[in-house]
Amino acid sequence: MIQPTPTLKFKPIQPSPFFAITRQRVDAYFSQHGLSPHANGAMWVKALFFLGGYVLLYGLILSNQFGSWTMLSLAAGLGICIACIGFNVSHDALHGAFSSRSWVNRLLGGSFYLLGANPYVWKLTHNIVHHTYTNISGHDEDIEVAPGLVRLDAQDTLHPWHRYQQWYTFPLYTLASLSWVLRKDYVKFFKRQIGQQAPASHPRSEYVKLFVSKTLYYICFLLLPALVLDLSWWQVGVGFLVMHLTEGLVLGLIFQLAHAVEGTSYPVPDATGNIQEAWAVHQLYTTANFAPRSALAAFICGGLNRQIEHHLFPKICHIHYPAISAIVKRTAAECNLPYLENRSFGSALASHFRLLKKLGRVT
Template sequence: MSQKLKFINTNQSAFFGTARKNVDAYFQEHGLSKHANTFMWIKTAFFLAGFFSLYFLILSGWFGMGVMVGLTLALGAFAAFIGFNICHDAIHGSFSKSSKVNKGLSYLFYLIGANPYLWGISHNVVHHTYTNIPGHDEDIEVAPGLIRLDESEKVNKVQRFQHVYAFWLYGLASLSWALRKDYVKFFQKQIGQHRNQHPKREYFNLFFYKFVHYFVFIGVPLLVLDLAWWQAALGFLIMHLAEGAVMGLVFQLAHVVEGTDFPVPNEQGNVEEAWANHQMRTTANFAPQSVVASFLLGGLNRQIEHHLFPKVCHVHYPAISRIVKQTAEEFHLPYLEIKSFRAALASHYRMLRKLGKEAYEAQAKEPLEAGPEREGILSPLPQATAHPLDKPVLV
């Protein structure tokens, strides 16, 4: 990636200015803080209590193998829920007006296997700025060579089946974070367009807290329970597969569904749209009326509101979503919603199939360009410039 991206259509900035003014007015009129309320603290206590209860039940050794596996799967799911509900808001600075509280809660990210400092760069800075822009948004680079989400990327034979195996690969997301991804990103020259110049203490934090994570979830079970090393390692794997499956699916359903755009910058490296308008075209809500989804997913089922107002705690998203939707209608912007989690899964599946199997078959019908080609690789489809997916989103 060499281009320096800019959002250049400042004439479109009126939408975000209006939406922000209306949202600010809502909080002022109701005398509400944009940060955590009592319900948010109750959620925090619930997920932390559930996580540590499951952990100590596993260490008790009271149960047989089948129950232990079930508890380990549940522990992985609760780890993801802590990430969604507590860490995500804390790292964005939206949990509390106190930076010390936010920083303290963000340290829970270390407990579940990830690095909050790196997440603040790759997610808060890069993903939230360059959402769905191939080559710039690393959040959509799930498994290079295996999963194709960029229409300009060449299609290989394996990717024909990505709609079949992608969901299984998502389960590896958390394991990759714990064992590989954070190390790789830390020592890259840059993440997206952000040049890496880490404070010295972050070198210590990276290795020290990774060791803590390995010790807590591999070392302690080995010391407390009568386990072989491979049994402890298997438990670690099961926990992270559950955590990764939950995390991977939720992040994909917010940006890789029918109706979302994957904009291509022009030759000068410019995105000819205002930043907020770009967010409206690249982001989707799913299961927005589901009480269960809203409780478990930390507001990530309302990604539109989150991308526009990341400094607002997610418990306020249902209320401000009505404001955002109405403002989007006034400015003739899309407001993509998928009514249910199941429908979002189906839409994501169709996206994977279209960008994999269907793209491969379409290219197979076209003559290969002159010159040697690597076996199994076909020329890319022409790049779309606005709305590459013509199938309407489910609402």
């Protein structure tokens, strides 16, 4: 029987007041302005926009009123819309950030099923493991994009093909959504442990939800279109593939630009198996923002372009991140801690490219 690895702990050599001060200032901001840290009117409008777009695009495809090339464009547009639902609705709700009412978060967290993904598995892999052990090899499985193919950690074995990874990794990102729908959730659900965490036995209801939701998704996006559209089975398959390739590229790029860019670190536990930094300080070293002044990035990315604030305050709705980012940045500077950010999406993308190139050549 596999014994679970002892839990890694954060034991700073020198305690930092950073998080206590930041949390106090953020709490004061909401109190002084009489604001709730959860969704406001603008957030609800944004959520309805993307959810409505999903229904509209899916309905237009099933209407069977368009030519094959238009249908293909609609499929690509639906893929982008689905990714945006994940960023803007599912993500906040699954963190409990959308509403103060747990039933609202559960309801909106169910929008994850619209992606063909499983909310329960996501909470285990993302909310618990990734947010706690960010960028720590062997613990954070989010940095294992394609083990053996993509090298994002200098501790990983360097292979000859990694020399070209800055070129082939981006096409691999397009497979992220397809892998999620067809493979990833099943693999994670039935693993003995995720990272170094050995979860307790899954509730029986989660087995039912996993298989029923996946079956319904395959019916809605493969069987139903094949039955109602004047398209051959292979054309339906191409549309399904285009939708997921588009969705996967958006998902892959947005998530990677937050942790796999120049300047972010991949800490190694000490001889006793611990990280010699406070958890919040660790987040500053392993996380980066991008395009912080872009209204378009804020609208599309659901706060994931302000990943520092999200990692420090995952239960605060991302609609408030622009306001609290000034507090976080100022406090980090006062405590002589880094606050990493790329000024634009393009500069973050270039930084990610350079990091891939560097890690493909050095040990």
